[in-house]
Amino acid sequence: MTNAPLHSVANHPLPGPASTRPRREAALAEFSAIGWPTPQRERWRYTDLHGLVGGDFDLAPSAPQRAELELAAPLLATTPAANRECRLVFVDGHRIPELSATTIENLEIADLETGWRGFEASYADRIATKDHPLAALNTAFTQQGLWLRVPARTAVAAPLHLVFISSPRAALAPQPRIVIETGEGASLTVVQYYIDSHPGSGWINSVTQVQQAAHSKLDLYRIQRHSPEQAHTSLLAAEVGADAELTVGYMDLGGRLVRNDVDVKLAERGARTELFGLFLAGAGQHIDDHVLVDHAAPETRSDENFRGIIGRRGRGIFNGKVIVRPNAQRIDARQSSDNLLLAEHAEIDTKPEFEIYADDVKCSHGSTVGELDADQLFYLRTRGMGEAEARELLTAAFAATVLERVRDLETHEYLVGLVAAELTRIAEQPK
Amino acid sequence: MLTIENLHARVGEREILKGLNLHLPQGEVHAIMGPNGSGKSTLAQVLAGREDYVVTAGRVSFGGQDLLALAPEERARAGIFLAFQYPIEIPGVNNAYLLKAALNAQRQARGETAVDAFEFMKLIKKKMELVNAPKDFLNRSVNQGFSGGEKKRNEILQMLLLEPRLAVLDETDSGLDVDALKVVAHGVNSLRSPDRSMLLVTHYERLLELIVPDRVHVLAGGRIIRSGGPELARELDARGYDWIATEATA
Numbered sequence: 001m002t003n004a005p006l007h008s009v010a011n012h013p014l015p016g017p018a019s020t021r022p023r024r025e026a027a028l029a030e031f032s033a034i035g036w037p038t039p040q041r042e043r044w045r046y047t048d049l050h051g052l053v054g055g056d057f058d059l060a061p062s063a064p065q066r067a068e069l070e071l072a073a074p075l076l077a078t079t080p081a082a083n084r085e086c087r088l089v090f091v092d093g094h095r096i097p098e099l100s101a102t103t104i105e106n107l108e109i110a111d112l113e114t115g116w117r118g119f120e121a122s123y124a125d126r127i128a129t130k131d132h133p134l135a136a137l138n139t140a141f142t143q144q145g146l147w148l149r150v151p152a153r154t155a156v157a158a159p160l161h162l163v164f165i166s167s168p169r170a171a172l173a174p175q176p177r178i179v180i181e182t183g184e185g186a187s188l189t190v191v192q193y194y195i196d197s198h199p200g201s202g203w204i205n206s207v208t209q210v211q212q213a214a215h216s217k218l219d220l221y222r223i224q225r226h227s228p229e230q231a232h233t234s235l236l237a238a239e240v241g242a243d244a245e246l247t248v249g250y251m252d253l254g255g256r257l258v259r260n261d262v263d264v265k266l267a268e269r270g271a272r273t274e275l276f277g278l279f280l281a282g283a284g285q286h287i288d289d290h291v292l293v294d295h296a297a298p299e300t301r302s303d304e305n306f307r308g309i310i311g312r313r314g315r316g317i318f319n320g321k322v323i324v325r326p327n328a329q330r331i332d333a334r335q336s337s338d339n340l341l342l343a344e345h346a347e348i349d350t351k352p353e354f355e356i357y358a359d360d361v362k363c364s365h366g367s368t369v370g371e372l373d374a375d376q377l378f379y380l381r382t383r384g385m386g387e388a389e390a391r392e393l394l395t396a397a398f399a400a401t402v403l404e405r406v407r408d409l410e411t412h413e414y415l416v417g418l419v420a421a422e423l424t425r426i427a428e429q430p431k
Numbered sequence: 432m433l434t435i436e437n438l439h440a441r442v443g444e445r446e447i448l449k450g451l452n453l454h455l456p457q458g459e460v461h462a463i464m465g466p467n468g469s470g471k472s473t474l475a476q477v478l479a480g481r482e483d484y485v486v487t488a489g490r491v492s493f494g495g496q497d498l499l500a501l502a503p504e505e506r507a508r509a510g511i512f513l514a515f516q517y518p519i520e521i522p523g524v525n526n527a528y529l530l531k532a533a534l535n536a537q538r539q540a541r542g543e544t545a546v547d548a549f550e551f552m553k554l555i556k557k558k559m560e561l562v563n564a565p566k567d568f569l570n571r572s573v574n575q576g577f578s579g580g581e582k583k584r585n586e587i588l589q590m591l592l593l594e595p596r597l598a599v600l601d602e603t604d605s606g607l608d609v610d611a612l613k614v615v616a617h618g619v620n621s622l623r624s625p626d627r628s629m630l631l632v633t634h635y636e637r638l639l640e641l642i643v644p645d646r647v648h649v650l651a652g653g654r655i656i657r658s659g660g661p662e663l664a665r666e667l668d669a670r671g672y673d674w675i676a677t678e679a680t681a
Contacts, residue, residue: 374483379519382479383533383589384507384540393532397523397572404523 006053006173007036015060015143016113023120027129027139034133043131046317046349047259047288052231057173057203059141061092068167069096071197079193080410081161089163093143093174093204106154107188112145112177119147123179123209127237132261135235138207142177148190152183152213159189159219159408164206166230168198178208182216182244189219191411199227210238212246214268219247221411225418226254228284235261242268242297249406250277250289251415253422258287266293266300266331277306278402280419281314281346282426288317295328295358304335307402308350309395311426312343320365321353328358335365340372340398342426388427395423432457432628433478433498433597438489439653440477446487447473449653455597458625462639462664463632465650466672471632472516474650475601478630479513480506493597507533508540510596514586514603516632520574526585527569530555534592558591562618580611587618598622599630604638616641636668651676 010032014024036053037044072091076099081087088109089099095111103109112119129136150156164176182188194204212218226232232255240246252258264273279287293302308316318337339348352365372394380390399419406412433455440448447470455461465471477484478491480503491498498506521529534554535545546554559568562584574582583603590598600619604612619629619642631644639647639661647663648655651672656679657663667675 375519376521378479378481378503379515379521380529381503382507382513383529383593384504384536385532386504386536387502389532389536390504393524394521397521400523 006055006057009059009137012059012141014140020113020116023116023124024140027124027136030129031133031136031140034130034136037133043290047257047286049257052203052257055171055203057171059137059173059175060143061094061169061172061174063094064091064096064167064169068092068169068197069099071167072096072099072165075165075195075197076163079161079163079195080159080191080414081163081193086158087161087163088146089165090176091165092167092169092172093176095144095146104156104160106150106156107160108149108151110147110149112142112147112179115147119145119179122211126209127207127235132235132237134205134233135207135237138175138177138205138235141175142207143175145177145179147179148188149181150183150186150188150216153185154183155187156189159191159411161191161193163193163195164204166196166200166202166204166226168200170200171202173203173205176204176206178206179211180208180218180220181211182213182218184213185215186213187217189408190221191408192220192222194222194224194226194232196227196230199229201229203231203233206234208234208236210236210246212238212240212244214242214244216241216244218245219407221249221406221408222251223415223418224250224252224255224258228254228256230255231257233259236263238264238273239267240264240271240273243270244272246273247407248273248275250279252277252279252287252289253418255287256285258285260289262289262291264293264302266295266302267297269297270299271297272301273303274405275302275304275306276402276405278309278399278419279307279316280309280311280422280426281316282311283313283429286315290319290321292321292323293333295322295324295331295333297325298327298329299331300328301332302334305402305405306337307398308337308339308348309399309423309426310339310341310346310348311429312345314346314426316348318348318350318367319353320351322355322363324354324356324358324361324363326357329360331358332362333364337367338398339367339369340395341369342371342395392423392427395427396420399423432494433630434492436490438477438491439487440473440484441487442473442484447653448477451489451650451654453648453655455628455630457628459645460623460629460631460642461646461648462644463630463648463650464634464664464667467634469651470653471650472601475513475516475599475630475632478506478511478599479503504536508537512590512593512595512598514583514590514598514600516602516605518574518577518582518586520572520577522572522575524573525569526571526573527551527555529573530569530589530592533589537593555592558588561591561621562587563614564588579606580608583607583611583615584618587615591618591622594622594627596626597628597630599632601632602634603631604633604635612638613641636664639664649675651679
């Protein structure tokens with residue numbers, strides 16, 4: 001494939017076998033008609049992709065060579081995904097069999113191209129591309145992708161680690177697409193990692209689609225720790241069935257320009273979701289979380305807790321929208337967004353939006369923006385702790401209350417260490 | 432140990448301490464009593480180094496050092512401990528972590544080696560028994576969800592662990608029932624020693640029946656207006672504060 005400026009994306013050659021072309025072409029035409037999201041659209045008011053669109057990117061990178069794969073292995077060793085038997089590894093959008101598990105008990109692993117017909121019918125058409133134009137781009141350029149299915153009444157015992165690594169090759173923009181289906185009563189934990197094997201300036205545009213049957217349970221964690229020049233856009237579109245439970249934890253620790261869209265539809269009675277996130281935005285980092293919860297059925301529950309830590313010249317955005325449909329009585333929707341500004345010239349925009357069309361509902365939201373608590377700082381110092389140490393401890397504590405929601409212990413521990421290291425990095429940035 | 436001369440301090444625009452003098456010799460326990468708003472808590476916070484309490488005049492010397500020149504953590508490392516009237520809740524910071532970090536910060540400042548997790552547990556277990564601390568005390572976030580009594584016991588636990596040279600207890604008796612008061616008093620008394628001084632800031636005489644002070648000072652209008660022995664506390668309990676204030680202005 002060849003690199004070309006993204007603004008002339010319509011001329012990019014499409015990847016994949018001929019059987020996938022018609023849908024890809026349609027998606028590309030759709031994208032061209034809608035156009036790149038710009039700050040003129042309300043949903044993209046704070047996030048400008050302009051710098052990205054001017055760049056030359058390869059939207060369908062070729063398969064990585066041995067040199068790139070050799071860089072990937074040592075990276076994996078430092079994560080909870082060190083064990084090959086419980087992970088699937090992608091480099092520049094390509095699944096790498098020699099770094100990945102071959103089989104995992106109670107999990108069907110397939111790619112999208114093989115099951116393209118089914119993908120077209122059940123998933124490609126489901127996303128409202130008017131709201132999510134980048135998903136159309138993803139449909140056009142995604143390569144093999146990944147299709148995971150947990151059969152009814154089975155559980156995948158250990159967390160499945162999905163690792164997306166960007167190699168040192170210049171100007172790549174892989175478009176990974178992941179579909180996760182949990183059958184009735186099934187359960188699964190997935191941890192997605194986005195990491196770079198070197199400080200690059202690429203872009204990754206991922207789409208994850210989740211379909212949960214009744215009484216199933218999915219814990220989905222996403223850990224983004226890109227190098228400082230990477231751009232990252234992501235969409236999670238999930239549909240949760242009757243009495244099913246979806247837990248989503250988003251950790252954004254790196255990247256230059258990051259935009260995450262999370263759309264959860266509580267589609268049937270009794271569906272529940274817990275959504276939480278933490279982002280750290282240091283100098284020059286822009287991190288934008290847009291979360292939508294759609295209460296489309298009665299007795300559904302949502303609980304959202306997002307926290308941002310913003311350093312000098314960092315920028316954070318949280319937009320949390322909740323829709324309660326007319327028939328969705330006796331629902332419970334909670335949302336909170338708490339943000340900590342570590343320095344002057346740190347910026348956060350946080351906005352809750354509630355659209356409620358039912359009358360018997362419980363909804364609550366709260367958002368805070370502040371600095372470290374002076375009383376807490378003083379208390380720690382009266383115990384002999386230095387000011388810098390006390391600040392670090394309180395900042396880590398602010399993050400800890402989100403991290404505690406990660407139920408997988410190994411992932412939790414890994415995150416605590418990672419966040420501590422990143423906070424030190426932000427604290428040491430020149431004032 | 433502690434000498435305060437002509438101390439003036441304000442919070443915002445309001446002057447609260449207006450020429451306070453106090454001498455607390457090594458090994459003695461003194462009580463500061465006084466009506467609400469007399470400046471008792473301000474004195475405690477000023478000694479600990481709270482930055483929004485501005486000292487406008489006067490001197491405080493602690494073991495020969497100029498206390499007011501030190502940052503709060505330097506005061507702590509020099510051996511000053513303030514038991515807060517309203518202990519601060521810190522969600523996300525583990526109580527054991529705080530206790531160990533505080534102990535090691537102070538040990539290192541004194542040129543001693545840091546204690547490891549094993550030594551720390553051995554040390555803290557004994558102290559916990561002394562204040563009747565429940566087993567989960569260490570694993571909870573600092574003061575978060577603690578009852579009023581638990582918070583005060585946590586302050587005393589910290590004090591027992593840190594073994595300060597000067598302990599300032601700010602209304603440690605407030606909000607405690609009789610049993611909890613006894614536990615706290617027992618903890619404080621166990622720490623009395625010839626080389627340790629204590630300043631008990633209190634409103635009520637009942638604490639002073641359990642921790643008998645060497646001297647009692649009455650603070651009103653930002654100054655010490657009378658000093659006496661333990662019997663002064665009983666007199667205040669019987670007669671209130673008005674009579675002293677009247678005598679003082681007369």
